[in-house]
Amino acid sequence: MLIPFYTTAQEKKLTTYHLSEVTISHDTIPSENYLLSVDDYMNQRNDLQVVKRGGFAFEPIVEGFTDGQIAVSIDGMRVFGACTDKMDPATSYLEPVNLKKLSVLKENESQMYGTALGGTVMAEMRYPDFSKPLEVGVQTAYSSNSNGFDGNLYVEKTISDQWGIRYSGAYRKHDSYTDGNNELVRYTQYEKMNHTLTSTYKLSSAEKLTALLMYDHGMDIGYPALNMDVSSAKALMGNIGYTKHYDQGFINHLEAKVYYNDIKHVMDDSKRENVAIRMDMPGSSQTLGAWVSVNRKTNNHTLTLKGDFYSNHLFADMTMYSPSGGVNMYMLTWGDIRRNSFATNFQDEWKLDPRLTLLTNVRLEWASTNLQNELARKQLETMNYFIDGPRSDLSGSFSALFKYELNSSIESKFGVSYTSRMPSASELYGFYLFNANDRFDYLGTPDLKNEKVTSFDFTLRYHKENWQIGARGRASFIEDYIVGVVDENYDSMTSGALGVKTYQNVEGATSTHFEVFAGVAFSKQLNYNLNLVHENGYIDALHSPMPYQRPLTIKNKLSYQLQKLTSSFYYEYSIGMQSPSAALGEQKTDPYHLVNVDFSYPVKLKNNRLYLELGIHNLLNSYYIDPFSWNGIPNSGRNIKTSIRFII
Amino acid sequence: MKNIFLALFLSIVLFACNEDNSSIEPEQPILEYAIASEKDEANTYTLTLRSSKASLHEGVNNVAFVTEGDTLPEGGEWKILPKMHMQMEGMSHMHSTPFLGFDEADNHASGIGQILFLMPTVEMGSWTLEVSYLVEDESIADWTFDIQVDAIEFLAQDPTFKTVVRVPMGDSDETLIMGYNFTAGEPAMGRNEYEVLAFKRMPAMDHGHGDGHAHLETYMPLNDLTIKSTPFMPDPSMNHGSPNNTDPSFVSEGKYVGIANFTMTGGWQIKMNVSEGENTYLTEEGQSFYTEF
Numbered sequence: 001m002l003i004p005f006y007t008t009a010q011e012k013k014l015t016t017y018h019l020s021e022v023t024i025s026h027d028t029i030p031s032e033n034y035l036l037s038v039d040d041y042m043n044q045r046n047d048l049q050v051v052k053r054g055g056f057a058f059e060p061i062v063e064g065f066t067d068g069q070i071a072v073s074i075d076g077m078r079v080f081g082a083c084t085d086k087m088d089p090a091t092s093y094l095e096p097v098n099l100k101k102l103s104v105l106k107e108n109e110s111q112m113y114g115t116a117l118g119g120t121v122m123a124e125m126r127y128p129d130f131s132k133p134l135e136v137g138v139q140t141a142y143s144s145n146s147n148g149f150d151g152n153l154y155v156e157k158t159i160s161d162q163w164g165i166r167y168s169g170a171y172r173k174h175d176s177y178t179d180g181n182n183e184l185v186r187y188t189q190y191e192k193m194n195h196t197l198t199s200t201y202k203l204s205s206a207e208k209l210t211a212l213l214m215y216d217h218g219m220d221i222g223y224p225a226l227n228m229d230v231s232s233a234k235a236l237m238g239n240i241g242y243t244k245h246y247d248q249g250f251i252n253h254l255e256a257k258v259y260y261n262d263i264k265h266v267m268d269d270s271k272r273e274n275v276a277i278r279m280d281m282p283g284s285s286q287t288l289g290a291w292v293s294v295n296r297k298t299n300n301h302t303l304t305l306k307g308d309f310y311s312n313h314l315f316a317d318m319t320m321y322s323p324s325g326g327v328n329m330y331m332l333t334w335g336d337i338r339r340n341s342f343a344t345n346f347q348d349e350w351k352l353d354p355r356l357t358l359l360t361n362v363r364l365e366w367a368s369t370n371l372q373n374e375l376a377r378k379q380l381e382t383m384n385y386f387i388d389g390p391r392s393d394l395s396g397s398f399s400a401l402f403k404y405e406l407n408s409s410i411e412s413k414f415g416v417s418y419t420s421r422m423p424s425a426s427e428l429y430g431f432y433l434f435n436a437n438d439r440f441d442y443l444g445t446p447d448l449k450n451e452k453v454t455s456f457d458f459t460l461r462y463h464k465e466n467w468q469i470g471a472r473g474r475a476s477f478i479e480d481y482i483v484g485v486v487d488e489n490y491d492s493m494t495s496g497a498l499g500v501k502t503y504q505n506v507e508g509a510t511s512t513h514f515e516v517f518a519g520v521a522f523s524k525q526l527n528y529n530l531n532l533v534h535e536n537g538y539i540d541a542l543h544s545p546m547p548y549q550r551p552l553t554i555k556n557k558l559s560y561q562l563q564k565l566t567s568s569f570y571y572e573y574s575i576g577m578q579s580p581s582a583a584l585g586e587q588k589t590d591p592y593h594l595v596n597v598d599f600s601y602p603v604k605l606k607n608n609r610l611y612l613e614l615g616i617h618n619l620l621n622s623y624y625i626d627p628f629s630w631n632g633i634p635n636s637g638r639n640i641k642t643s644i645r646f647i648i
Numbered sequence: 649m650k651n652i653f654l655a656l657f658l659s660i661v662l663f664a665c666n667e668d669n670s671s672i673e674p675e676q677p678i679l680e681y682a683i684a685s686e687k688d689e690a691n692t693y694t695l696t697l698r699s700s701k702a703s704l705h706e707g708v709n710n711v712a713f714v715t716e717g718d719t720l721p722e723g724g725e726w727k728i729l730p731k732m733h734m735q736m737e738g739m740s741h742m743h744s745t746p747f748l749g750f751d752e753a754d755n756h757a758s759g760i761g762q763i764l765f766l767m768p769t770v771e772m773g774s775w776t777l778e779v780s781y782l783v784e785d786e787s788i789a790d791w792t793f794d795i796q797v798d799a800i801e802f803l804a805q806d807p808t809f810k811t812v813v814r815v816p817m818g819d820s821d822e823t824l825i826m827g828y829n830f831t832a833g834e835p836a837m838g839r840n841e842y843e844v845l846a847f848k849r850m851p852a853m854d855h856g857h858g859d860g861h862a863h864l865e866t867y868m869p870l871n872d873l874t875i876k877s878t879p880f881m882p883d884p885s886m887n888h889g890s891p892n893n894t895d896p897s898f899v900s901e902g903k904y905v906g907i908a909n910f911t912m913t914g915g916w917q918i919k920m921n922v923s924e925g926e927n928t929y930l931t932e933e934g935q936s937f938y939t940e941f
Contacts, residue, residue, distance in 0.1 A: 276884075277885030277886075320885065320886075320912075320914070322803075322885065322914070323884065324804070324884050324885070325803060325805075326802075326803045326804040326883045326915045326940070327802075327803050327804070327913075327914055327915050327940040328913075328914070329883070329886065329912050329913055329914030330913040330914070331912035331913070375837055375838070378838025379837055379838055379911060381838045381909070382838060382890055382909035382910070383891060383892065384892050431911075432911065489892075490891045491888035491889045491890070491891070493886070493888055493911065493912075495886075495887075
């Protein structure tokens with residue numbers, strides 16, 4: 001039995017329950033969740049928000065911090081989407097069937113994977129665990145609302161005591177869904193497949209090699225909030241890892257990995273009607289990287305030192321086909337942007353007292369970013385920026401977190417952090433990137449300064465044997481906040497755009513996050529969890545709320561086990577977006593109630609397991625718009641999902 | 649103070665030779681493309697017409713005349729006369745066209761100049777270039793080039809999109825003639841320096857009939873124009889301009905230089921508002937320069 005009482009990844013060590021000799025982390029993805037898409041999975045979490053532009057490829061948001069301000073790590077790899085319009089967050093190339101964990105790391109822990117203001121979304125892939133000679137799982141599901149098929153398969157084979165392999169594959173195909181008013185929401189269809197092969201080879205009892213190869217292909221993906229869809233989004237990722245544990249010696253653990261990933265993303269509008277102009281907008285992203293991490297434990301210290309490197313290359317262009325028979329138009333939106341980054345990270349967990357622990361983390365990152373394409377440089381000359389070489393940036397963070405246990409029932413944490421992040425590729429060199437949310441074309445600014453955040457974090461948690469209650473708050477003060485500012489000197493390029501914004505550093509932005517969490521296990525069969533979140537943010541220079549601040553949202557989950565039938569009842573209430581960042585395209589949204597129910601029933605077979613599952617999501621068929629949904633695209637109405645899961 | 653009027657009466661310009669007799673290296677031609685070569689009438693000297701582009705075209709052309717083989721005597725002058733010979737309904741007409749430059753002439757070459765062809769070669773009209781080299785007003789050699797001037801055709805069909813702008817100057821019979829030349833040769837994405845050549849066309853008294861030079865029209869370089877420019881994409885799906893442009897300003901006899909920023913490839917207008925003192929000759933709603941790349 002699991003009572004997931006978590007609020008942040010930092011609390012994992014404190015809040016992971018050890019029941020029936022099984023340790024399960026909140027972030028662990030069980031096989032019953034394989035049918036969920038990663039989007040659904042992220043959407044359900046309390047510690048993560050998502051931006052929706054349609055029915056697929058939700059963009060993760062961590063406490064109001066978004067792309068460029070958070071890092072995404074997939075199996076230790078830095079992965080950067082290949083779409084200038086953020087249609088392909090790195091998480092869109094994942095499938096739960098190939099994931100072991102999806103964690104949201106904040107403050108101290110997040111810095112291990114990138115210099116991030118808001119946190120890190122970290123996906124750990126599933127590798128063979130040598131627990132069985134052979135395990136095979138097959139799962140299929142049908143979704144009534146979108147006439148959707150989801151299927152996945154995994155095979156995990158222990159070839160020898162040293163060597164194991166695991167293959168997992170998934171295929172999904174969904175038509176456009178209908179909303180709570182039973183209206184078809186056009187262009188919400190998608191199709192994708194994923195193949196992942198992982199392998200572990202034990203060199204000794206303390207030493208192993210791992211390898212990953214993953215191919216993901218999304219097709220015919222609609223984005224109703226945008227002017228364009230995606231005909232193809234392909235990702236190829238691979239890595240080789242090495243791990244060694246030392247029983248004796250100066251260090252206790254060593255881990256290293258080299259990796260490469262290649263993403264190709266093709267936007268097009270061939271299925272749209274009445275467009276002002278037909279366009280092709282392909283983009284690509286390649287990242288090569290490596291890192292090594294060593295860990296040393298002493299009586300009072302757990303020290304971790306990590307060095308990492310990555311080299312990322314981004315390219316995107318745009319061809320516009322003249323509707324009047326004139327000459328076609330072409331421009332570069334990401335003109336061969338190359339970023340080489342070197343970082344070192346040091347973390348210490350210092351047990352000052354049996355009840356007091358201090359976690360400190362220092363990260364230093366140096367990066368060279370260059371606009372390599374001569375044509376793209378000439379484009380920027382039209383903005384009076386003359387690029388003749390790479391720019392160098394020094395960024396990093398420092399954080400300290402005190403964890404204090406007042407007694408066996410009360411825990412508290414207080415943390416402070418300072419993070420300086422370098423501007424993203426789009427913020428520096430993006431060229432007329434259309435933002436369909438605020439309907440402005442965005443231009444990069446090559447001389448942007450780093451964005452800096454000072455954050456204070458406080459958590460108080462009271463827990464007894466079978467219940468807990470707690471609260472967490474964070475306040476962030478941002479200097480040189482990077483945001484698009486309207487520039488009247490430029491004409492918009494996109495038909496229908498309201499104007500042009502250039503990325504600028506502005507002073508005086510603040511954001512706060514507050515949440516209350518509680519949970520109780522009434523019995524072995526019945527437990528209940530509650531999470532309440534409210535966020536707020538303001539950009540002084542724009543006299544505007546900060547975007548992506550979660551309005552008051554309450555999530556409740558009641559789980560009940562009746563003999564073999566497992567059921568869960570989920571209820572979410574949000575007051576809707578009442579203080580939208582209108583300057584940045586957000587709209588007011590109405591309050592909503594959302595109810596989901598899920599049932600799972602195992603059928604006993606001789607040597608195998610068969611599960612029959614039924615889920616009714618949005619049971620009340622509520623018409624609602626997610627507060628972060630672009631352009632007021634409504635969410636899916638009632639959906640009945642049936643599935644069969646078979647495990648050998 | 650206005651520049652001194654330099655009448656291009658009969659469109660004939662004489663250029664003093666440069667005393668510097670340094671030869672032009674054949675390996676590094678003054679301009680890349682050889683358009684045509686002709687022997688003089690006495691079959692002594694060979695002259696080659698060179699251009700910065702593979703062919704001559706309607707609008708501004710960067711050209712030079714370069715001798716091959718035997719060397720002309722020093723201290724001479726070059727005389728250049730472009731002529732359009734037209735036959736219409738049994739009548740013959742003759743016109744000329746304006747040009748500038750050819751400043752760095754010597755006994756090997758005319759130096760680089762710019763000829764603004766007002767129209768292309770057509771079925772009823774053909775172009776010749778008459779070139780003479782004179783020493784103390786005595787002709788040493790005369791050449792005649794029959795040349796092909798290509799029309800520039802655009803995918804965009806708009807009668808106001810021009811490579812050569814021609815608008816009446818007030819109520820007079822005079823016409824403002826303007827052409828453009830991108831300094832780098834061709835327009836491209838990014839920052840483009842471009843020249844505007846501006847002339848006043850004064851009609852010939854007999855409208856060019858007959859065969860006498862004295863009856864051709866006259867082109868006078870205009871040096872006091874104020875030109876406001878707006879690069880613009882007229883495609884209905886675009887309909888936008890570009891930032892940080894610089895209006896053309898006077899740099900030399902009949903020549904103005906500006907900066908046009910093209911943010912993408914495609915069809916671009918350079919809309920202009922052209923005035924001279926109180927007189928406005930052209931507004932942005934009228935004819936404009938146009939290019940596609």
